[in-house]
Amino acid sequence: MPNTFKVKKKVVYHSLRYEPQNGVLYLQGKLTREQAGEVLHWEARLESKHLPAVLCLDYSGVRELDSAGSTAVHILRRRLKERGLHLEERGLSPEWEERLNLFSPADPQATAAAKKESLPYRLGSWIQEFWTKHARGFMLLMADMLFWGLRDLFKRGQRRKGEAVNQAVGIGVNAVPIVMVLAFIIGLVLALQSAAQLRNFGANIFIVDLIVIAMMAEMGPLITAIVVAGRSGSSIAAEIATMKVTNETDALQTMGINPLRFVVVPKLYGALLTLPFLTVLANVAGIAGGATAAYAYLDIGPEVFFNRMPAVLYQKDIVTGLVKSLAFATLVVLTGTWFGFQVDKGAEGVGKAATRSVVASIALVIVADLVLGLLFY
Amino acid sequence: MTKNVIEVSELSAAFDERKVLHRVNFSVPGQQVTVILGGSGSGKTTILKHLLGLYPVDEGRVRIFDRDLASLSEEEQRLLYQQMGVFYQNGALLNNLNVLENIALPLQQHTQLPEDLIAEMVRMKLRLVGLHDAALLFPSQLSGGMLKRAALARAIAMDPPLLFCDEPGAGLDPVSLARLDQLILNLKEQLGITVIMVTHEVSSILRTADHIVFLDEGQIVLEGSKEEALASDLPVVRDFFGKGTGAY
Structure with missing residues (x-):
């Protein structure tokens, strides 16, 4: 019995297609600022109990990739790993690999807001x-x-x-x-x-x-x-x-x-x-x-x-x-x-x-x- | 041969009675760095403002992405602006927003992207310009070089295919300028963007330019490759590149 993802409601995505029986997520078409939000939307709607142990990300159908799309892919990778998934990747052309490297994420610590001090301290x-x-x-x-x-x-x-x-x-x-x-x-x-x-x-x-x-x-x-x-x-x-x-x-x-x-x-x-x-x-x-x-x-x-x-x-x-x-x-x-x-x-x-x-x-x-x-x- | 992204024909401009541009013709090839150069008062900034649609085209024609700038409706102009990034000489960051908010602004205004994605994108763009540790600072707290880099990060926030840079090197030390030039070259190489740069920093021109448009007293005296400019016999061009007698 293959692992399956259950999605709460049928939503049409243009930039991705998931085949649960194979455990493959196909990223496709234009992964640009117009559609990059779909990737995170899809991930947010996944139910954890139905996650597969191994998920394959297939990039062979990607036609356009900008900084929004690259960032969405990086966030998707990170979040899926945080859920304990083992990720496999395929179909990543040298051009898209270079693009993903160029738009690799920054260290979130560097931009995190300073810790808020207590009220008496701030008053003093x-x-x-x-x-x-x-x-x-x-x-x-x-x-x-x-x-x-x-x-x-x-x-x-x-x-x-x-x-x-x-x-x-x-x-x-x-x-x-x-x-x-x-x-x-x-x-x-x-x-x-x-x-x-x-x-x-x-x-x-x-x-x-x-x-x-x-x-x-x-x-x-x-x-x-x-x-x-x-x-x-x-x-x-x-x-x-x-x-x-x-x-x-x-x-x-x-x-x-x-x-x-x-x-x-x-x-x-x-x-x-x-x-x-x-x-x-x-x-x-x-x-x-x-x-x-x-x-x-x-x-x-x-x-x-x-x-x-x-x-x-x-x-x-x-x-x-x-x-x-x-x-x-x-x-x-x-x-x-x-x-x-x-x-x-x-x-x-x-x-x-x-x-x-x-x-x-x-x-x-x-x-x-x-x-x-x-x-x- | 790359397609021309911008075509300017017979463009003239005057302030009151004073002519600043005289029937200017030139084109900007795609995916290259075109440098518009010339001495002070030669009309560089006036040309840039015409290209940006900040000055109306009264005489002549400016075509960007095969669209005549003068015939664009307000909505079409707005959509065109989303295809352009502008890197202003003084940064032009909004003072009441921190660096992170400044760069997120065009993304928040022009896209439907979720906030967490925008925040991550902004951090990534800041890392790209080497400014990730200054995200929460306000423009008034930045040094000149940091301000420039933050301005560049905002200019490329929307991944524009067309990047305008107005005197990017002004006020920068040679090392910072070389880094900034390298950054612009990387963006051109890796993203295939077209860069139009207005500058008179010779070192920067030699590093970055693919295509040169040389202005003198409101007229184009030379248009061609960097090599053609360097080999030019025109006194004004030779003087500019430090090869002339200085008699011009």
């Missing part, structure tokens, strides 16, 4: 890496930037003439319209939401206190910083990342020019110079928005609104806002620079640097806002 590694690679590096960059920033204030050093002004225009002046529009809308919405509550208590006039203090001490600097982080923080990160990818920073370094002084310090000056002004404009627009809502919903005319303003506006709130704007300017430039310099090779890295920079600088601005808010409380 992540914390260690975060501290040594990121937190420490970020602080060192901050120290470096502040050092060069202060030093170059009195001596131009490696800054190009007019560069700080260019940066001030790019970072600050060009952001005026969007900052003012957003601040106006936020002032309007803030007043709108508060109006209904204040009206319930007959405390309509306190809308002035609410809008003025909120805008001057909190919302004005925050909105400005968030817009600048989105506009200029990403642009700083992308610019530095591109310079790094195209070796421009290396070129500066090898020319004896400190990239930080040459590229970043002017941006820091530009941001420090313009963010306080931008914040003042945001405050004005936000208060104007609040005054509009107060007039429309609480019948508080502009005269009443602006007459009350000096009574509720303290010097401390103005100073708080301006100090915050300076801190936020430093943070946005610092974060953009950090992520720009962190980039590896490749265009994808530039995009990632810009995205990470925006997310991180907005998060840092909000944290800094909390810290400064507590300090000035």
Whole structure:
């Protein structure tokens, strides 16, 4: 009684034919990428209990053999051997033998994925890496930037003439319209939401206190910083990342020019110079928005609104806002620079640097806002 | 005599007012390495981009596998691309995929092969180019030579009968370049593929070329065998191969 293979369901294969009575598998026709999958499909459907002890692979009918077909034959051989079969081969022409040798399989160990470490180990590694690679590096960059920033204030050093002004225009002046529009809308919405509550208590006039203090001490600097982080923080990160990818920073370094002084310090000056002004404009627009809502919903005319303003506006709130704007300017430039310099090779890295920079600088601005808010409380 | 795989006739091209190709005629014989060479700005890359269908053929005709490139529908063009492998100068690997995924991509997109077969094929192709230990690395982690080999592995992933190589030797050291040339020759010998190579690396040309198309200022000044090119009296050709006076 000859050994037989049992196939679960009748399937038509073009690239192979099996004769169970003889224990011969005929590989035939085009063993190419269009049909090579059949070989593995056939093998997967074999029932182990019906496997013969010896199987003969006959290649005499093979007309075409490409890398897909060769790989399929190699996998078939390996899997049948793993099932304990003894393989015999016949009809292998020198051409196909050479082809099979050319496309012989690689060592799977070489391409196997690294073993996954345990969760506590990975967590520990992540914390260690975060501290040594990121937190420490970020602080060192901050120290470096502040050092060069202060030093170059009195001596131009490696800054190009007019560069700080260019940066001030790019970072600050060009952001005026969007900052003012957003601040106006936020002032309007803030007043709108508060109006209904204040009206319930007959405390309509306190809308002035609410809008003025909120805008001057909190919302004005925050909105400005968030817009600048989105506009200029990403642009700083992308610019530095591109310079790094195209070796421009290396070129500066090898020319004896400190990239930080040459590229970043002017941006820091530009941001420090313009963010306080931008914040003042945001405050004005936000208060104007609040005054509009107060007039429309609480019948508080502009005269009443602006007459009350000096009574509720303290010097401390103005100073708080301006100090915050300076801190936020430093943070946005610092974060953009950090992520720009962190980039590896490749265009994808530039995009990632810009995205990470925006997310991180907005998060840092909000944290800094909390810290400064507590300090000035 | 092998059949011509590509035939270019009266091909002209211009960017704005500047003519870069002037009525170019040449053919690419099958199962041979054809090298398109010439100095910088001679029009090599423009020709390659026309052959690849990246630039439209406005004047003249380009026939690949007996099909006129200009008359192909989008679907026919897509099928033709499956017959071509392109090995770009800078590798052009996708940065967000590792080497293994980069090479598997055309197989996953254009075939119905099972994933385990594709994975095995990719490993085999990597072994073929001597890069099996770099399968899980990302392009940004590869050296210049490794990047080239990975790009070649991707170009031959689909076993194309036609392989285009754009400046394969650029940025490689002589030893790596010789290995790469040998690899391309092996592919030609063992798989019978046709190779079109754009290069100006003389050592590489001497090692690999069967057929030479020499361009100068957008015109073909010589088409023939490597021996014919080396024996040429044309000053521009002699200068190129380091035999001239340098007066050209």
